[in-house]
Amino acid sequence: MSYNVAIDGPAGAGKSTIARAVAKKLNYVYVDTGAMYRAMALYMIRENVNLDDDAAIAAKCESADIKIAYENGEQVVYLNGENVNAFLRTEEVGNAASKTSKVPRLREKLVELQQKMAEETNVLMDGRDIGTVVLPKAQTKIYLTASSAVRAKRRYDELVAKGEIADIDEIKKDIEERDYNDMHRDVSPLKQAEDAVLVDTSDMSIDEVIEKVISLCRANK
Numbered sequence: 274m275s276y277n278v279a280i281d282g283p284a285g286a287g288k289s290t291i292a293r294a295v296a297k298k299l300n301y302v303y304v305d306t307g308a309m310y311r312a313m314a315l316y317m318i319r320e321n322v323n324l325d326d327d328a329a330i331a332a333k334c335e336s337a338d339i340k341i342a343y344e345n346g347e348q349v350v351y352l353n354g355e356n357v358n359a360f361l362r363t364e365e366v367g368n369a370a371s372k373t374s375k376v377p378r379l380r381e382k383l384v385e386l387q388q389k390m391a392e393e394t395n396v397l398m399d400g401r402d403i404g405t406v407v408l409p410k411a412q413t414k415i416y417l418t419a420s421s422a423v424r425a426k427r428r429y430d431e432l433v434a435k436g437e438i439a440d441i442d443e444i445k446k447d448i449e450e451r452d453y454n455d456m457h458r459d460v461s462p463l464k465q466a467e468d469a470v471l472v473d474t475s476d477m478s479i480d481e482v483i484e485k486v487i488s489l490c491r492a493n494k
Contacts, residue, residue: 334382
């Protein structure tokens with residue numbers, strides 16, 4: 274029987290960083306669901322789909338083939354056969370994903386693929402609704418969060434380190450707007466599963482968070 278770990282939480286909480294590190298230490302397959310939603314959003318942008326037109330998004334997602342593969346230890350996301358890793362982390366794609374992920378058919382299509390992977394192997398997934406919708410029977414569920422101010426500072430530091438000009442107040446505003454959208458959408462809103470453990474990373478180092486999550490996984494085995 275496969276062992277599943279679900280990590281949920283708001284944007285900028287460090288879910289992907291923590292999930293990747295924990296999966297590597299436990300030798301589990303990390304399924305980056307956020308990257309899959311971002312790949313779908315990228316497809317909509319490229320196809321010039323109106324992001325406020327749910328019917329158009331639902332129709333167009335049927336022609337998107339999204340796969341995750343591991344090559345040389347690194348996750349590669351393929352959109353219709355093209356490696357799109359380099360395009361997934363832009364603000365434009367992130368904001369588009371927050372809109373397109375509300376469309377029921379788009380979510381269904383991606384969830385089907387995610388659940389199939391979880392049945393076949395030990396996986397660790399992070400996202401907004403993993404513990405509540407995608408993997409409701411996951412043996413370990415964690416809700417990873419941090420204050421919006423801390424998340425904005427982390428994002429600001431990332432952008433400045435890349436040599437980009439950033440406005441921390443604007444970043445904080447974007448994060449809070451995305452939180453609101455994610456928590457109030459009609460389909461699979463962001464919320465803590467009843468049986469999930471809350472981990473607030475505001476005052477924790479990355480290593481401390483990784484050790485906390487690993488200890489929770491081992492405690493449930």
